Amino acid sequence: MTTLSRRHFCMTGLALAAAAPLAAALPAAAQQLKGGTLRVAVLSELANYDPQQLSTVNFHVIKNLYDSLIEYTPEGKPEPSLATEWAIAPDKSSVTLKLRDGVTFHSGTPFKADSVLATLQKGADPKRGKNVFSTMSVVKDWSAPDERTVTINFKAPVPDRQILDLLQFLIPIDPKGIDTVETVPAGTGPYTLVNRAVGQSLTLKANPKYWREKQPIAQDLVFTVFSEDAAATAALESGAVDIVYNGSSRSAVRLKAAGYQVFAGPGQLVQVFRINSTRGPFRNKSFRQAFNYLMDRAAILRVGYAGMGQVVALPWAPASPAFDAAYTKTYAFDPDKAKKLIAASGLSADEVKGWKLLVNGSDEPSVAISQILQGSLAKAGIPIELDMRQGAEYVTALLGGDFAATFGAVGNVQKFPSRVATNSIYRTSQNPVLKDPHPHPDYVAAIARVDGAAGGEAEVKATYDNLNRVLVDEAFAIATNSYDVGLIVASQKIGGVTLDIDNLFVARTIGFK
Amino acid sequence: MLWSDAAAPVQRRLMRDGLVSFLHLLRRLLARRGAALSLAFLALVALVAAIADFLPLDPLTQSVADALMPPSAESWFGTDELGRDILARVVYGARTSLVTALGAVCIAALVGVPIGLVAGFYGDWRDSLLMRCIDVLLALPNILFAMALIAVLGRSQGAALIAVGIAGIPGFARIARAQVMARRQLDFVMAVRSFGGGPGYIMFRTLLPNIMSPLVVQAIVLASIAILLEAALAFLGVGVPPPTPSWGEMLRTGKSYLYEAPSYAVLPGLVLTLTILSLDTIGRALTALLDHDEAATPGETAGDRR
Numbered sequence: 001m002t003t004l005s006r007r008h009f010c011m012t013g014l015a016l017a018a019a020a021p022l023a024a025a026l027p028a029a030a031q032q033l034k035g036g037t038l039r040v041a042v043l044s045e046l047a048n049y050d051p052q053q054l055s056t057v058n059f060h061v062i063k064n065l066y067d068s069l070i071e072y073t074p075e076g077k078p079e080p081s082l083a084t085e086w087a088i089a090p091d092k093s094s095v096t097l098k099l100r101d102g103v104t105f106h107s108g109t110p111f112k113a114d115s116v117l118a119t120l121q122k123g124a125d126p127k128r129g130k131n132v133f134s135t136m137s138v139v140k141d142w143s144a145p146d147e148r149t150v151t152i153n154f155k156a157p158v159p160d161r162q163i164l165d166l167l168q169f170l171i172p173i174d175p176k177g178i179d180t181v182e183t184v185p186a187g188t189g190p191y192t193l194v195n196r197a198v199g200q201s202l203t204l205k206a207n208p209k210y211w212r213e214k215q216p217i218a219q220d221l222v223f224t225v226f227s228e229d230a231a232a233t234a235a236l237e238s239g240a241v242d243i244v245y246n247g248s249s250r251s252a253v254r255l256k257a258a259g260y261q262v263f264a265g266p267g268q269l270v271q272v273f274r275i276n277s278t279r280g281p282f283r284n285k286s287f288r289q290a291f292n293y294l295m296d297r298a299a300i301l302r303v304g305y306a307g308m309g310q311v312v313a314l315p316w317a318p319a320s321p322a323f324d325a326a327y328t329k330t331y332a333f334d335p336d337k338a339k340k341l342i343a344a345s346g347l348s349a350d351e352v353k354g355w356k357l358l359v360n361g362s363d364e365p366s367v368a369i370s371q372i373l374q375g376s377l378a379k380a381g382i383p384i385e386l387d388m389r390q391g392a393e394y395v396t397a398l399l400g401g402d403f404a405a406t407f408g409a410v411g412n413v414q415k416f417p418s419r420v421a422t423n424s425i426y427r428t429s430q431n432p433v434l435k436d437p438h439p440h441p442d443y444v445a446a447i448a449r450v451d452g453a454a455g456g457e458a459e460v461k462a463t464y465d466n467l468n469r470v471l472v473d474e475a476f477a478i479a480t481n482s483y484d485v486g487l488i489v490a491s492q493k494i495g496g497v498t499l500d501i502d503n504l505f506v507a508r509t510i511g512f513k
Numbered sequence: 514m515l516w517s518d519a520a521a522p523v524q525r526r527l528m529r530d531g532l533v534s535f536l537h538l539l540r541r542l543l544a545r546r547g548a549a550l551s552l553a554f555l556a557l558v559a560l561v562a563a564i565a566d567f568l569p570l571d572p573l574t575q576s577v578a579d580a581l582m583p584p585s586a587e588s589w590f591g592t593d594e595l596g597r598d599i600l601a602r603v604v605y606g607a608r609t610s611l612v613t614a615l616g617a618v619c620i621a622a623l624v625g626v627p628i629g630l631v632a633g634f635y636g637d638w639r640d641s642l643l644m645r646c647i648d649v650l651l652a653l654p655n656i657l658f659a660m661a662l663i664a665v666l667g668r669s670q671g672a673a674l675i676a677v678g679i680a681g682i683p684g685f686a687r688i689a690r691a692q693v694m695a696r697r698q699l700d701f702v703m704a705v706r707s708f709g710g711g712p713g714y715i716m717f718r719t720l721l722p723n724i725m726s727p728l729v730v731q732a733i734v735l736a737s738i739a740i741l742l743e744a745a746l747a748f749l750g751v752g753v754p755p756p757t758p759s760w761g762e763m764l765r766t767g768k769s770y771l772y773e774a775p776s777y778a779v780l781p782g783l784v785l786t787l788t789i790l791s792l793d794t795i796g797r798a799l800t801a802l803l804d805h806d807e808a809a810t811p812g813e814t815a816g817d818r819r
Contacts, residue, residue, distance in 0.1 A: 230768065254772050299577040303594050361668075361750045364769055368594055371756050375575040375595070388668050388754045 033496050033511025038218035040505070041232040041241040045199050045225050048182035051171035052123060052130040059486050060223055060245050060505040064204060065106075066171045066187030069097065069116070070164065072501035074266050076319060076414070078164050082111065082172055082188065086164075092157040092454045095167070097150045103211045105174035106185065106192045113144035118175040120152070134422045135166050138451065157454035161321065162416040168501070190216040190508035200225055210508075217496060217511035236260070236489060242512075244489045245505050248364075249308040252487045263488040267503035268309065268317040269409040271300070271369070273478040274425040276433050277440070279404050281345070281352050288475040290341035293334040294376050301481040303372060304365035309483035314468050315426070317482045319414040322464040331472060338380055349381070356387040358406035360394045366407050369480070373407075399424055401433035413482070414501065417464055418450045425477045434476065446470040538726070541802055548798035551791035558788060562607040570601035572758045581774040591776045594766065602758035603781050609759045610740045610788070613674050617739040618732050620678025621685050626728065628682070629689025630716040634697055644690070647683045655680040655738075656745055663751050670753045677742045681735040688731050692724035730799045737792035744785055760785045 044057040051058075051066045069083040078086075085098040103111035120142050123132035140155045152166075177186030185193050190212065191204035204221040224241060226232035233251045235241045237258075244251070256262040273291060281287050297311035313331040316323040342352060357374065360366040370386055377384055389397060397403050401424075410423040420426045425433055428444045438444050446467040453463040471477070486503030496509040543549045561568065576596030584591045590599035628647065632640040650658075659676035666672035696702060697720065705719045740760075746752035747761025755762060760781050767778025 230771070248769075250769065250773075296577070303577055303580065364766070367755060367766075371595060372575065372577070374756065375573075386754050386756075388750070390750055 033217050033513060035217050035219045036512050037220040037222060038243070038494075038507060038510055039241040040221065040223050040507070041226050041235050041244045041247075042223050043226055043229060043232060043246055046202065049185040049193075050130060050182045051173065051187065052119075052128075052132040053182075054131040054169075054502070056246070056485060059503065061185075061202065061204075062171070063189070063500060063504040063506045064191045064221060064508070065185040065189040065193065066173075067103075067189055068169070068171045069167045072164075072168055074499040074501065076266070076501065078168070083167065086167060088160055088163055092154070092160070092163070094151055094153045095163050097152075097167070099148045099150065100211065101148065103188050104209050105177075105188050106207065107174055107176055109174050109176055111172065111188055112147045113150050114147075115172045115175050116150045116170070117142060117144055118178050119170055119172050122173065122178060123170065131422060132169055134427075135169055135419065138162065138166070156452065158451070159416065159454050159460065162418065162451070165416045165419060191221050194220075212508065216508035218507065221507050233489070236491065239491075242491055242494055243510075246486050247489055248306075249484060249487065250306040252484075252489050253306045253308065255489050259492065261488075261490045261492065261494065261497070263490070263497045263499060264308070264484045265486060265488075265499040265501070265503035266317070266319045266414055267411070267486065267501055268319075268413065268482040269411050269485045270312060270315045270317060270413045270482050271304070271407060271409050271480045272315055272423075272425065273373070273405065273480060274398075274403075274408050274433065275405050275476045275478070276401060276403055277474075277476040278434060280355050281347050282355075282404060282476075284345045284347055285473075285475065286341050286345035287347055287352065289473070290338040290345070290380075291478045292331040292472055292475055293338040293341070294373065294380060295331075295478055295480045296333045296372055296376055297328075297480050298333070299372050300369045301483070304369040305481065305483040308487075309481050311481050312479050314471060315410055315413055315420050315477065315479045316417070317413040320417065321460075322417040322468060324465075324468055327468060327472065333376075335376065335380055342380065342382070353382050353384060355404035356385050358387045358389065358394070358397055358403035360398075360407075361388040361390045362394065365483075369407055399432055401431075401435070403433075407480075409483075409485075410477075411485075411502075417467060418447050421447055440470075440474040440476060442470045443467075443474050443476075534726075538799070538802060542795070542798055545798050547794050551794040554787060554791045555795075558607050558784075559611060561604050562611050565604050565608060568604065570598065570604055572597060572601040572605040573756055581770060581777065583774065584776050584780075590780045591774060593763070593774075593777055594770060599763070599777060599780060602763060603760070603784055606758040606760045606763060606781065607784070607788075609670060609753055609757060610743055610785075613670065613677060613743040614736040614739040616674040617677035617681055617743075618735050620675065621681030621735055622728070622732060624679075625682040625685025626689045626721070629686040629691075630693055630720065632686070633690035633693030634712060634716050634720070636694065636697075640690070643686070647686045650679070651683045655742060656749075659742060659746055660749070660751055663746065668751055668754050670757070673743050673746055673752050676746070677739045680742065681739065684731055684735055685728065688727050689724060692727055693720050696720060696723060726799075726803050730796055730803065733792055733796040733799065737789045737796070740785070740792070741789055 040060065042060050046058050046061055047053060047055060048058070049061065049065060051062050054062070067082050069081060070086065071079045071081045073079060082100050082103060083097040084100050087096045089095065099111065099113060099116065105111060123129045124136045124139065126133055129136060138154050138158050140153045142150060142152045144150050172188065173181055174186035177184055190207050190210045192207050194203040194205050196202045202223040206216045206219045210216065226235065229248045229251055232244045232247055233255060236244050236255070252262045273295065275282050275288055275291065277283060277288060292313065301307055301309055301311055310318055311328055313327040314324060357370055359370045374384060374386060398406060398408055410420060410426065412419040412422055421428050424431065428438060428447050429436060431438060449463045450467055453460045486505065488497055488505070490497065493513050494510060495513045496511050498506040498509045500506050543552065574597065579592050579596040580594050582588060582592040588598050588600065590603060593599055593602065628643050632643040658680055662676040662679065663672045666675065702715060702719055705715055710719065743752060744761030744764065747759045748765045750765065752761050753759045763781040764778055767781065770777050
């Protein structure tokens with residue numbers, strides 16, 4: 001029988017003690033989670049496989065079929081992904097990336113600099129760039145000194161955070177499949193496409209050549225499309241699925257109370273009352289400013305989103321560097337102040353009520369919160385009607401600017417503040433609602449100041465403060481509350497859930513306990 | 514003497530007989546327990562809908578702090594997600610449903626019955642043309658047709674009413690046509706014709722009063738279909754826009770709160786179900802009574818009853 005000496009025992013103990021935190025730091029999946037078939041209920045059919053179309057309906061597939069150049073932790077700290085290193089030039093006019101070796105696309109094509117160049121080319125194309133296009137506005141050109149290095153040059157010095165946001169937003173696409181990426185996925189991601197039954201399900205299987213060790217954990221990933229939130233949650237409760245992704249806040253609250261796991265990421269949306277300031281009484285600034293005080297934000301959050309989220313008066317999630325809680329207090333619900341501003345507007349009683357509130361009839365929270373505002377307006381002596389439109393009809397009116405006012409959520413509110421300009425109502429040029437020339441030049445200037453603030457922390461903070469002040473003063477978009485999108489509700493047997501900065505669904509670390 | 518002068522006593526007698534027949538039918542209907550209960554329930558719904566403005570009920574005032582409260586002494590049906598009184602919304606929702614049903618029946622009858630009268634009376638190319646048009650309407654599922662019409666007209670109570678009304682035209686047209694075809698060669702029609710009665714007079718003054726019974730039954734059946742269709746449209750999100758109370762809209766919203774406030778969807782649903790059930794019960798009872806009459810008096814027409 002072998003016996004341990006006291007010294008040997010102590011050394012072993014120390015080694016184990018030192019190893020414990022390291023073991024804990026490893027993904028839980030690698031430690032104890034088992035593979036299998038992960039069944040996920042989703043509430044929308046994906047639009048396409050293009051990773052540059054970062055719309056909510058595609059959230060469940062992007063990070064499973066693709067990898068981005070860098071990633072953020074939920075706290076916003078950048079981490080290597082397909083780019084192992086990045087070096088921002090001292091004058092902040094360029095960034096140089098080192099690309100990961102040994103990575104292949106699903107087609108077998110090696111991942112090299114040419115794919116990043118092709119992806120940049122697509123992103124900079126106004127017709128093909130989708131959501132990436134607006135973030136490429138700061139990019140001047142790019143080059144690849146060798147297969148593993150890419151340099152991106154900017155038109156002017158760009159703040160660090162904005163550069164990192166761009167890298168996180170860039171998802172390399174296989175150059176061979178870039179023209180057909182909407183119908184055939186062309187990524188390096190942890191899963192590959194097996195089958196898609198449109199409107200019913202999407203089946204993926206583990207990528208055997210995936211570059212991250214011991215990932216993905218689940219061998220098969222099956223998304224089932226449910227048209228009703230209640231049906232999806234019932235499927236979870238009956239054991240027909242393991243996870244519900246992007247269900248309603250109300251269901252999440254109920255299921256959490258029933259013992260299910262609920263995961264909310266940092267990538268919240270902010271609900272915004274969008275005002276078409278080129279129409280009717282909304283041309284009047286004082287009248288618009290009244291809406292800062294007409295929003296019963298607490299009621300909106302409670303009724304629309306089951307209290308999950310936070311009341312805000314600015315279009316930033318709490319994780320945003322521009323977030324300022326003081327504005328929420330200053331612009332709290334106050335019908336009396338609103339009435340004074342309406343009176344100060346000089347508009348007649350007939351003028352202030354000659355408009356309709358466009359409502360997304362397919363979205364229950366929007367219907368409820370629109371009625372809350374309708375009630376507040378009635379108290380302020382402004383009776384209005386709701387213009388209910390369904391699905392595509394609403395989206396067409398929203399994106400085409402064919403409305404006087406409407407509620408619509410905005411994203412990217414946890415990123416660099418000027419990213420808010422990717423949302424239609426906040427666009428500084430070619431704004432589909434406010435048109436050109438932009439009717440709020442102070443806002444355009446404030447965004448330009450934020451983009452140009454590449455100096456110290458105080459300078460950057462001053463530009464954020466200026467932007468916040470301009471937003472409430474111009475009052476063409478009144479933020480009401482942040483709320484969760486991409487909520488993950490999982491059964492107790494699921495572990496290893498990774499939260500994404502944009503709340504995209506990351507399946508590669510998920511397994512069964 | 515003009516033919517109309519000669520026919521006037523006959524017409525007056527027919528009208529008087531029609532009123533007597535109706536009262537007689539109502540008495541026999543009330544003798545049936547199910548039909549009597551149904552009539553009483555419908556009368557109650559119609560009454561509260563009519564006098565809703567004078568009742569201490571407010572369907573629109575919000576109180577979010579009191580949202581989703583269960584039924585209580587203050588709020589018999591509880592409150593909805595905006596803290597509005599569900600009973601008040603059910604009462605005002607009855608007004609929406611009944612107005613839609615009444616309007617839809619009127620539209621369907623005013624268009625469908627003349628089509629059926631003309632088609633049945635002439636029976637020639639006019640019959641073929643009109644009935645093919647009716648066949649086209651019949652081929653379209655009611656709900657889809659109504660949704661398409663609302664997409665064109667916009668979302669409002671008027672649009673829902675017109676959509677449901679047009680969907681009901683074929684029913685009236687086919688029944689009127691069948692009844693007219695069965696009676697157009699009978700003696701009382703020939704008598705009016707021999708007095709010189711023109712086609713319009715015969716169709717609208719002679720035949721129409723004699724086919725009222727099946728048309729009344731059809732009106733009741735269509736009323737129940739109309740209420741259900743209006744609720745279905747609201748449930749699908751294309752009915753009367755909020756905040757106007759509507760039973761279907763309440764069901765649509767209430768289903769999201771089934772766990773927190775089951776009474777929100779269940780109680781309006783119960784009222785809707787009872788209303789439909791009452792109309793169906795009355796319709797079935799009327800059909801049974803009329804069928805019994807026809808079986809008891811073979812070869813006799815409604816107009817020949819003494």
